Amino acid sequence: MLAALLLCSTASMALTPDGEALLELKLAFNATAQRLTSWRPSDPNPCGWEGISCSLPDLRVQSINLPYMQLGGIVSPSIGRLDKLQRIALHQNSLHGPIPAEIKNCTELRAIYLRANYLQGGIPSEIGELVHLTILDLSSNLLRGTIPASIGSLTHLRFLKKSIGGNYVKMDKQTVPDGAKLVTYQWNLPYSTSEIIKRLELLDEEDVVGCGGFGTVYKMVMDDGTSFAVKRIDLSRESRDRTFEKELEILGSIRHINLVNLRGYCRLPTAKLLIYDFVELGSLDCYLHGDEQEDQPLNWNARMKIALGSARGLAYLHHDCSPGIVHRDIKASNILLDRSLEPRVSDFGLARLLVDNAAHVTTVVAGTFGYLAPEYLQNGHATEKSDVYSFGVLLLELVTGKRPTDACFIKKGLNIVGWLNTLTGEHRLEDIIDERCGDVEVEAVEAILDIAAMCTDADPGQRPSMSAVLKMLEEEILSPCMSELCYEQHLEL
Numbered sequence: 001m002l003a004a005l006l007l008c009s010t011a012s013m014a015l016t017p018d019g020e021a022l023l024e025l026k027l028a029f030n031a032t033a034q035r036l037t038s039w040r041p042s043d044p045n046p047c048g049w050e051g052i053s054c055s056l057p058d059l060r061v062q063s064i065n066l067p068y069m070q071l072g073g074i075v076s077p078s079i080g081r082l083d084k085l086q087r088i089a090l091h092q093n094s095l096h097g098p099i100p101a102e103i104k105n106c107t108e109l110r111a112i113y114l115r116a117n118y119l120q121g122g123i124p125s126e127i128g129e130l131v132h133l134t135i136l137d138l139s140s141n142l143l144r145g146t147i148p149a150s151i152g153s154l155t156h157l158r159f160l161k162k163s164i165g166g167n168y169v170k171m172d173k174q175t176v177p178d179g180a181k182l183v184t185y186q187w188n189l190p191y192s193t194s195e196i197i198k199r200l201e202l203l204d205e206e207d208v209v210g211c212g213g214f215g216t217v218y219k220m221v222m223d224d225g226t227s228f229a230v231k232r233i234d235l236s237r238e239s240r241d242r243t244f245e246k247e248l249e250i251l252g253s254i255r256h257i258n259l260v261n262l263r264g265y266c267r268l269p270t271a272k273l274l275i276y277d278f279v280e281l282g283s284l285d286c287y288l289h290g291d292e293q294e295d296q297p298l299n300w301n302a303r304m305k306i307a308l309g310s311a312r313g314l315a316y317l318h319h320d321c322s323p324g325i326v327h328r329d330i331k332a333s334n335i336l337l338d339r340s341l342e343p344r345v346s347d348f349g350l351a352r353l354l355v356d357n358a359a360h361v362t363t364v365v366a367g368t369f370g371y372l373a374p375e376y377l378q379n380g381h382a383t384e385k386s387d388v389y390s391f392g393v394l395l396l397e398l399v400t401g402k403r404p405t406d407a408c409f410i411k412k413g414l415n416i417v418g419w420l421n422t423l424t425g426e427h428r429l430e431d432i433i434d435e436r437c438g439d440v441e442v443e444a445v446e447a448i449l450d451i452a453a454m455c456t457d458a459d460p461g462q463r464p465s466m467s468a469v470l471k472m473l474e475e476e477i478l479s480p481c482m483s484e485l486c487y488e489q490h491l492e493l
């Protein structure tokens with residue numbers, strides 16, 4: 001709710017300076033009428049704009065993510081006014097002109113992706129002043145000249161890519177690390193340490209499968225064809241390695257069919273790498289809201305299978321682990337789907353480990369806002385009950401097929417929970433359910449909506465525990481009961 005207020009109310013407030021700078025960028029990008037339509041001067045801040053993530057509570061822009069957007073203009077020098085920017089991804093557009101020297105004012109920058117544009121001129125030597133820079137990808141542009149010497153002083157720089165004379169040259173500054181350390185959990189990975197470290201070091205932008213608040217996720221394929229997902233967490237400051245590693249050990253010991261197993265951990269001088277099982281179909285967020293939905297929409301049964309499995313995974317974390325684990329970041333992008341659409345909850349326990357780390361921006365990713373319980377937003381204190389709230393939002397997302405920050409609620413100053421309450425009050429079930437679900441019995445939808453409503457109760461004390469939620473879902477989905485009397489009994493759980 002607070003997020004909704006932050007994002008969409010107070011229409012009379014002037015746009016923040018970061019928002020102004022972005023509008024100047026948009027103008028220079030020459031965005032066509034259909035592009036960046038959510039970038040509106042009338043908004044109080046840019047945090048809900050397409051491709052933008054901000055930090056909380058100061059609502060400063062931390063990330064610009066606009067690859068493959070057919071942007072055709074130049075990168076405006078106003079980029080330099082976004083002095084809290086950590087990541088800029090404008091690859092695969094048609095940008096031309098020089099890389100503005102003003103980029104040096106973005107002193108927090110960790111990653112610059114400008115690959116596959118038509119950028120001209122030289123690489124500004126000022127880039128060498130960006131001391132946190134880890135990834136600089138300027139390949140496939142029309143840049144000329146040599147790589148400025150100043151870039152050699154960037155101690156964090158891991159990847160530097162540039163095209164020279166049309167030939168693609170990759171320079172990997174990572175030397176074979178002396179201080180590298182590899183820890184494997186549960187099952188020993190059947191590969192030698194040096195083999196894994198060698199594979200990890202070879203990971204490249206072509207292997208990237210996604211980027212989140214903690215860092216970049218790569219697909220690592222071993223010689224025997226086995227795939228792993230590697231989450232690279234860039235080290236922005238000295239971290240408490242011992243506590244971190246001890247807690248990871250606990251996370252690595254957890255095993256459940258509906259959880260993504262943590263298989264190992266590798267510490268390199270510049271990064272921490274977490275090795276997970278690779279889950280083939282990627283995230284529910286992509287599956288539900290991406291192109292796959294057009295070809296193979298998730299029908300009602302598939303959605304219920306996902307709801308049930310996710311509830312099992314989460315209930316296991318809360319009730320079967322000792323001490324119990326609060327996930328803190330339940331959302332569709334943290335539910336991964338295997339080939340048979342069995343869900344696996346990912347990133348459990350990670351937010352707590354990394355939340356103090358300056359590189360972490362989970363709570364500021366616009367998409368996450370809608371999942372957070374009101375009390376968590378207010379006091380920052382995550383509990384099992386705030387996970388239950390997020391799970392309730394996930395249920396609503398499965399039923400409605402809408403992201404919790406969908407424009408249709410935000411326009412009305414509501415979040416998905418408020419929107420749903422209005423529609424259910426008016427008995428407009430047909431407007432609620434995603435038509436791509438196929439034929440569904442009204443009773444079944446109502447039962448799931450009731451469970452979601454309990455989970456998203458504003459009072460955390462009134463929300464059911466995850467084990468109770470699981471039980472209700474099992475009874476509804478596995479043995480749907482038709483009589484009112486039977487349903488009354490569910491509510492007493």
Ligand SMILES: Nc1ncnc2c1ncn2[C@@H]1O[C@H](COP(=O)(O)OP(=O)(O)OP(=O)(O)O)[C@@H](O)[C@H]1O
Pocket residue numbers: 209210211212213214215216217229231260276277278279280282283286329333334336346347362
């Ligand atoms: N184990 C995995 N197997 C397959 N794909 C994965 C795996 N883990 C992550 N991914 C892919 O990488 C993307 C980014 O994941 P990541 O966890 O970094 O970001 P996120 O879930 O969007 O946000 P957050 O950092 O808050 O968790 C996911 O959406 C998913 O597509």
Ligand SMILES: [Mg+2]
Pocket residue numbers: 212333334346347
């Ligand atoms: Mg994730």
